[in-house]
Amino acid sequence: MSTDTTFAALGVPTSLTAVLEDRGITTPTPIQAATLPDSLAGRDVLGRGRTGSGKTYAFLLPLVARLVAAPNRRRPGRPRALILAPTRELATQIDTALAPLAKVAGLTSQTIFGGVGQNPQVQGLRRGVDVIVACPGRLEDLMGQGHVSLDAIEVTIIDEADHMADLGFLPGVRRIMDRTPRQGQRLLFSATLDGAINVLVKRFLTNPMTHEADSVQSPVAKMSHHVLHVDGDAHLPVLLDLTAAPGRTVVFARTKHRAKKFTRQLNAAGVPAVELHGNLSQGARTRNMADFHSGRAQTLVATDIAARGIHVDDVALVIHADPPVEHKAYLHRSGRTARAGAEGTVVTMMLDEQVRDVRDLTRKAGIKPTTTRVSVGHPLLVELAPGDRSYAAGLVPEAPTSSGRRASDAGAAGAGSRRGRGPGKGGGRASGQGRGQGNGQGGGGQSRGQGSGQSRGQGSGQGPGRGKATRPGSSTVYSTSSSGGAAAFSAGSRAGSRRGPR
Incomplete structure (x- = not known):
């Protein structure tokens, strides 16, 4: 296919190419150039x-082009x-x-997920929509309740089909597909084509x-891969050094607990970070991704939930703080950078006991990374x-006020700085009265904070009213407040407290 091929x-209809041009998209990618002639012609792809x-x-x-060309209209x-x-997130x-x-095109859409x-x-759905973008579980629920019927579906698309298989969704996908008209057009996209997808x-x-x-094993030409061999006590300092540099970074952790821990440690050191994993409510996940998209947080710490399909512009660095178990996960994680022709760097942090596993991982992924033993101060860190x-x-710990709003929304953000030096009477990270475990009236409540040099401090919150701590087990969510004219970040703590790195 010629590289000067246009949409x-x-x-592609002119009205749609104009939308793409407004977004700076003028040249089809290889997968677009390969599939569009067939999908626009109505074939299964x-x-x-x-x-x-x-x-x-x-x-x-092709979905929008087909719906526009058909005379049918939306029905409840x-x-x-x-x-x-x-x-x-992908939906x-x-x-x-x-x-x-x-x-x-005059079409409407609705997301459906749990x-x-x-x-x-x-x-x-009752108002009537042309397109639904759905996760299988919630869609099956609504189908079972009689809120949606798929008998009028003209086009069905399965995206990230291999990830559907990895998550165990294929039985639900098959049940849903059985409810769509056989004569409809069907498009399936996947990074791999294995037995389950077939x-x-x-x-x-x-x-x-x-x-x-x-192929999923085709390394991106503009993506450089490095393995940083670190001692155990240098792991966190090296991670902090890399994430404190300008620009967006995605850090991958092995478990939800590890993602939460890394996020807490980064924020305690003054690096604005948000987390993304399965323990968060959908509202928390949405807000955290919004903070990362907008740049209010420069680092996203995630489990493999973010390795598929999540696109954020200008992610220059991906860090595997915990190497993934298998090579497909490595490639999907790494794909958060070097997107749409941009350059990107992928760093895998490797401990002594992980040398063999990382060697096998990169070999199966088809890449040849540069391996370097480093500690804080190594010149390679600035290069990467x-x-x-x-x-x-x-981030500053913050609990909801009695009205249900977060304290920064109610004008009760504290004025203490990251290291606990501020007009408040206490050190640490107090940012509003009654946060953490406090219930003071205009000050004096105890607050557990995130100081860089200490983990707890006595806050002297300055907002009106009575604050209250978050419930144990509630999701961590992030909002923004300001302190001393600089951007600060606030979080509702899962356990009502925030401790520094351990």
Whole structure:
């Protein structure tokens, strides 16, 4: 395929190419150039491409074009198109990408996933929508309750099919697909095409056109890979050094507990970070991703939930703080950087006992990383993450006020700085009265804080009213407040306290 191929030459309607041009998208990616002629012609398509290859527009453009060309109109509870996604974040991202295309075409869409109340989703379905972007679990729930029927579906798309398989969603996907009309068009996109995916293909796709623009094991030319061999006591200091550099960074942890711990440690040192893992409520996940998208937090600490399909512009550095177990996870994690032709750096932190595992991992992933033994102060760290290090704006612990609003929203943010030096009477990280365990009236309540040099401090909150600690087991959420004119970040603590690095 010629590199000067345009979307118009592939058959994309002018109204949609104009939307892409407004967003600076003028040249199709390989997976788009390969699949669009067939998908726009109405054929079933099986597309394989690594994460970050542009699969989303590869299926959104033909979907919108088909619905516009058809005379059918939306009806309550009977959508015209279905996009299945494995995670809430990916479903939201797909719907966001769809929105401008749908707007010029006069179409409507609705996301459907769990972790949030179903009533807004039910109301949207009752009004009638053209496209639903859904996770299998909640969609099956609403189908069972009679809120949605799939008998009018004209186009069905399965995105990240291999991740669906990894998460155990394929039985639900098969049940959902069985409820869609056989004569409808079906598009399936995946980073890998293994036995589980072939079961879906054989059962639901009719004479599919298969396009493999690239492989999950195809390393990105503009992505550099490094393994940093560190001693155990240097692991956190090296991680802090890399994340304190300018720019967006995604840090991957092995477990939810580890992700939460790394986030706490980064914030305690003054590096603004948010977390993303399965223990968070959907509202917390959405707010944390919004903080990362907007730049209010420069580091996202995640489990493998974020390794698939989540796109944030200008992620220059991916750090495997915990090496993944298998090579596919490594490649999907690494795909958060070097997207859409941009350059990116991938760093794997390796302890002595992980040398053999990391060697096997990179070999199976088809990459040859540069391995270097480092500690804080090694010149390679500045090369991998250029720029001055900043430790000025970590997260501040914050609990809801009695009215249900977070203290910063109620004007009760404290004025203490990161290291506990501020106009308040106490050190540490007090940021409003009654936070943590305090219940003072205008000051004096005890607050556990995140100082850089100490883990607890006595706060002298300055806001009115009576604050109260978060419930044990509640999700960590992040909002922004200001302190001394610099951006500060606030979090509701899972256990009502925030301790520094251990």
